[in-house]
Amino acid sequence: MEEKYYKSAEVAKICGVSSQTIRNWEENGKIPEVEKNEKGWRFYTESDLLKIKAYFLHKATFKKKQTRIISISNQKGGVAKTTTSINLGAALALAHKKKVLLIDMDMQAHLTCGLGIDPYTLKSTMYEILTERNFDIKKIIRETCVKNLVIAPAHPRMVEATSFLNSKIDRPFYLRNALRGIVESSDYDYIIIDCPPQLDLLFANAMLASTDLIIPIQPESYALDGVASLTRQIIEIKEGPGHDINLLGALITMYKKTNLHQVIIEETQRYFGYKCFKTIIPSNIVIAEASTLKKPVIMHQKRSKGSQAYLALAKEVLNG
Numbered sequence: 001m002e003e004k005y006y007k008s009a010e011v012a013k014i015c016g017v018s019s020q021t022i023r024n025w026e027e028n029g030k031i032p033e034v035e036k037n038e039k040g041w042r043f044y045t046e047s048d049l050l051k052i053k054a055y056f057l058h059k060a061t062f063k064k065k066q067t068r069i070i071s072i073s074n075q076k077g078g079v080a081k082t083t084t085s086i087n088l089g090a091a092l093a094l095a096h097k098k099k100v101l102l103i104d105m106d107m108q109a110h111l112t113c114g115l116g117i118d119p120y121t122l123k124s125t126m127y128e129i130l131t132e133r134n135f136d137i138k139k140i141i142r143e144t145c146v147k148n149l150v151i152a153p154a155h156p157r158m159v160e161a162t163s164f165l166n167s168k169i170d171r172p173f174y175l176r177n178a179l180r181g182i183v184e185s186s187d188y189d190y191i192i193i194d195c196p197p198q199l200d201l202l203f204a205n206a207m208l209a210s211t212d213l214i215i216p217i218q219p220e221s222y223a224l225d226g227v228a229s230l231t232r233q234i235i236e237i238k239e240g241p242g243h244d245i246n247l248l249g250a251l252i253t254m255y256k257k258t259n260l261h262q263v264i265i266e267e268t269q270r271y272f273g274y275k276c277f278k279t280i281i282p283s284n285i286v287i288a289e290a291s292t293l294k295k296p297v298i299m300h301q302k303r304s305k306g307s308q309a310y311l312a313l314a315k316e317v318l319n320g
């Protein structure tokens with residue numbers, strides 16, 4: 001397939017700045033130098049355009065560093081991504097009075113259902129955010145049973161969002177664009193994104209919108225299998241679109257006092273070094289019960305081991 005080239009004016013229009021601004025960024029080394037023809041006109045490839053857009057959005061979105069946007073991600077299924085999103089969010093909101101927005105980026109909509117919301121009853125969800133440019137995210141945000149904790153719900157229709165995004169040049173930037181307004185006005189202290197168990201375009205959107213990443217690890221056999229490809233994706237995002245995402249830490253979840261779990265914990269700590277949370281989330285029936293009751297564990301049994309672990313995790317995140 002022939003590569004598509006963009007002229008300066010086209011790139012400037014896409015980014016909403018002047019051609020001179022683009023030239024200044026290039027001269028100041030903020031974006032890579034591009035090819036010029038014999039007349040000295042600049043021609044940008046699709047990859048140049050992605051890098052420029054990433055720089056522009058990074059400048060615009062993260063000017064004020066107040067809102068931390070934390071993705072909870074691991075492509076391995078069932079490792080407690082959703083459970084951690086709900087309970088970390090609730091611990092930050094209830095114990096520390098932080099304003100928290102949860103974003104459900106998984107078409108399974110477990111986070112949404114886990115807070116007692118039926119996605120089929122909703123008029124608009126993350127599906128609209130991912131398929132309609134400039135759809136206002138405030139229109140989909142809903143209250144939860146926890147004060148200061150709100151949610152941008154998912155819908156199973158998000159399965160179609162991936163093929164829609166595939167046809168868009170700025171496909172990995174839809175979520176980041178959607179968050180720009182609420183980040184600039186510092187509406188939330190924390191935004192927590194529950195990622196899908198795939199390294200797909202929804203995952204890429206989450207990564208490019210995030211400032212931080214938590215990787216939950218369930219200490220079973222092959223626990224670290226997918227971590228290498230996840231790490232590779234993060235490196236590609238850093239080197240490709242040039243977005244810097246900070247690994248807050250690997251988080252051991254569903255820990256049981258067995259020799260196997262101990263061995264895998266040690267292996268995980270060796271792999272991640274100091275980027276491993278001190279808090280270990282135990283396997284705790286109260287956490288599972290709370291999820292069937294569609295509420296965070298702190299609202300169910302505050303004194304349970306599960307609650308205490310998520311409260312300790314919230315403290316580490318606050319200090320991290």
Ligand SMILES: Nc1ncnc2c1ncn2[C@@H]1O[C@H](COP(=O)(O)OP(=O)(O)OP(=O)(O)O)[C@@H](O)[C@H]1O
Nearest residue numbers: 077078079080081082083197282283284287288291
């Ligand atoms: N600490 C825990 N103790 C006991 N059960 C837990 C704990 N954490 C999570 N679970 C249970 O494990 C199951 C999987 O958790 P969860 O849905 O959070 O995983 P996930 O990584 O989001 O899965 P998916 O990859 O499908 O999105 C759920 O039934 C949940 O209630």
Ligand SMILES: [Mg+2]
Nearest residue numbers: 081082106110
């Ligand atoms: Mg999940």
